[in-house]
Amino acid sequence: MYSDLITFIRDWYQTKGIIPLHEPRFREIDRNYVLDAIDSTFVSSIGEYVDRFEQKLAQYLGAGYAVAMVNGTAALQTALRVAGVEQNDEVITQPLTFVATANAIVHNNAVPVFVDVNRETLGLCPAALENFLDQNAQKNGRGTFNKNSGRRIAAIVPMHTFGHPCRMSQILELAASWQIPVVEDAAEALGSKISNTHCATFGSLGVLSFNGNKTITCGGGGAIITNDTALARKAKHLTTTAKVDHQWEFVHDEIGYNFRLPNLNAALACAQLEQLEGFLNDKRKLAAAYEAFFRINEWGRFVTEPDGCSSNYWLNAVITSDKKQRDEFLKKTNESGIMTRPAWKLLPDLPMYKKCQTDNLKNARWLVQRIINLPSSARKANA
Structure with missing residues (x-):
C-alpha cells in the first residue's frame, strides 16, 4: 500500500529526488x-x-x-x-x-x-x-x-x-x-x-x-x-x-x-x-488530492478542516490505526526519499515540563501515537 502513496506523492511533485516535508517557494x-x-x-x-x-x-x-x-x-x-x-x-x-x-x-x-x-x-x-x-x-x-x-x-x-x-x-x-x-x-x-x-x-x-x-x-x-x-x-x-x-x-x-x-x-x-493566496490555493489542491487518496485507500484518516472553517493545510496529516502502523508508515516513506514525520513529543513528557500540571491528556496521548505529517510544499517541480 505504501508504494501507491509514494507513487502518488512523486507524481504530484513530479520528481524522483528527495521530497521535503515543507520547503519555501521563491520567485x-x-x-x-x-x-x-x-x-x-x-x-x-x-x-x-x-x-x-x-x-x-x-x-x-x-x-x-x-x-x-x-x-x-x-x-x-x-x-x-x-x-x-x-x-x-x-x-x-x-x-x-x-x-x-x-x-x-x-x-x-x-x-x-x-x-x-x-x-x-x-x-x-x-x-x-x-x-x-x-x-x-x-x-x-x-x-x-x-x-x-x-x-x-x-x-x-x-x-x-x-x-x-x-x-x-x-x-x-x-x-x-x-x-x-x-x-x-x-x-x-x-x-x-x-x-x-x-x-x-x-x-x-x-x-x-x-x-x-x-x-x-x-x-x-x-x-x-x-x-x-x-x-x-x-x-x-x-x-x-x-x-x-x-x-x-x-x-x-x-x-x-x-x-x-x-x-x-x-x-x-x-x-x-x-503571493499568499496562490500558495493557499496550491496547498488546498494538494490537500484535496490527499483526502481523495486516503478515502479510496482506507488505511488512514486524512485530517480535514473542521466544520465552518477554512484551513490553510500548512502541514497535511493522516491518522493511522495505531503506533505500529505509524512507525511502519514513517519507515517506508522516509526510506523512499519521501519526508514524513510524527507529531511532536507531548510537552509534559519533555524533561523541563514533566512537573507541570495537566489533565488526563487522553486525546493528546491517543493522537501522538498515530499522527503523521505528509509533504505539504506549495509547489510542483514544474511550477
Missing part, C-alpha cells in the same frame, strides 16, 4: 524586493519594508495592527507579557504543540499548564478546558487562581495545530466567563479562517510565524496581531528595546527586547505576502 519578485532593500542600505530594524509589511499584513487579516518581529517565539513571549502575564503566573495551553509555545510562557517566568486537545481540530479542547477550570480554578477580586497551586491563571493559549482552527468561540466564551485573556498561537495558521474571520484575530492578541517552513517565510520572522491600540503600541515599544522616541537621545524607560524584524527580512516577507 523573481522575492529576489527583487530583497535586492531593493539591500540597495537602500536600510537592512536592520528600520526601513520602509517593515512598515509596509505590518500595514499589508494587518489589512489582509482584517486586523487593526500587526507588529513585525524576529520570530514567532519572540512574538508569543512579547504578546504574553503585553497581555499581563507576570512572574509565577500560570498560562493554560495544550500538550500537542511545538515546544516554542511553552518556552514563550517560561521566558516570562510563568508556568505552563497543559489541558487536553480535541481529536477533530487537534487543538485545545473546549470541553477539557471547561472541566479543568471548573475543577481547579476560583475567582476573587484579584483575578482567577488555581486552587491547587495558588498561582494566578493569567492567560489561555490555544494553538491552531497544522493550521486547523481551534473551536475559538467556545474557548473565548469560557475565557470571558473566567476573566482570563486569550493569546492566540496562530504560528501555523496564516490564511486559516473560522467563517470569514482570520485566525490570529480572535484573542486579545494573536501571533504568527514566518519561519522557513511556514506558508510564507522571510527566513525567520513573526508578528503580533491585535485590534487594541494600546496593546499594539506597548508591543512595538517593548520590541524596540523600550526606547523613548527622540531624534538623537537614547533613553529607555523599561526593560525591553531587541525583537524587531529587520528590513531585509521584511522585504522578503512583503513579496511572499503578495
Whole structure:
C-alpha cells in the first residue's frame, strides 16, 4: 500500500529526488524586493519594508495592527507579557504543540499548564478546558487562581495545530466567563479562517510565524496581531528595546527586547505576502488530492478542516490505526526519499515540563501515537 502513496506523492511533485516535508517557494519578485532593500542600505530594524509589511499584513487579516518581529517565539513571549502575564503566573495551553509555545510562557517566568486537545481540530479542547477550570480554578477580586497551586491563571493559549482552527468561540466564551485573556498561537495558521474571520484575530492578541517552513517565510520572522491600540503600541515599544522616541537621545524607560524584524527580512516577507493566496490555493489542491487518496485507500484518516472553517493545510496529516502502523508508515516513506514525520513529543513528557500540571491528556496521548505529517510544499517541480 505504501508504494501507491509514494507513487502518488512523486507524481504530484513530479520528481524522483528527495521530497521535503515543507520547503519555501521563491520567485523573481522575492529576489527583487530583497535586492531593493539591500540597495537602500536600510537592512536592520528600520526601513520602509517593515512598515509596509505590518500595514499589508494587518489589512489582509482584517486586523487593526500587526507588529513585525524576529520570530514567532519572540512574538508569543512579547504578546504574553503585553497581555499581563507576570512572574509565577500560570498560562493554560495544550500538550500537542511545538515546544516554542511553552518556552514563550517560561521566558516570562510563568508556568505552563497543559489541558487536553480535541481529536477533530487537534487543538485545545473546549470541553477539557471547561472541566479543568471548573475543577481547579476560583475567582476573587484579584483575578482567577488555581486552587491547587495558588498561582494566578493569567492567560489561555490555544494553538491552531497544522493550521486547523481551534473551536475559538467556545474557548473565548469560557475565557470571558473566567476573566482570563486569550493569546492566540496562530504560528501555523496564516490564511486559516473560522467563517470569514482570520485566525490570529480572535484573542486579545494573536501571533504568527514566518519561519522557513511556514506558508510564507522571510527566513525567520513573526508578528503580533491585535485590534487594541494600546496593546499594539506597548508591543512595538517593548520590541524596540523600550526606547523613548527622540531624534538623537537614547533613553529607555523599561526593560525591553531587541525583537524587531529587520528590513531585509521584511522585504522578503512583503513579496511572499503578495503571493499568499496562490500558495493557499496550491496547498488546498494538494490537500484535496490527499483526502481523495486516503478515502479510496482506507488505511488512514486524512485530517480535514473542521466544520465552518477554512484551513490553510500548512502541514497535511493522516491518522493511522495505531503506533505500529505509524512507525511502519514513517519507515517506508522516509526510506523512499519521501519526508514524513510524527507529531511532536507531548510537552509534559519533555524533561523541563514533566512537573507541570495537566489533565488526563487522553486525546493528546491517543493522537501522538498515530499522527503523521505528509509533504505539504506549495509547489510542483514544474511550477
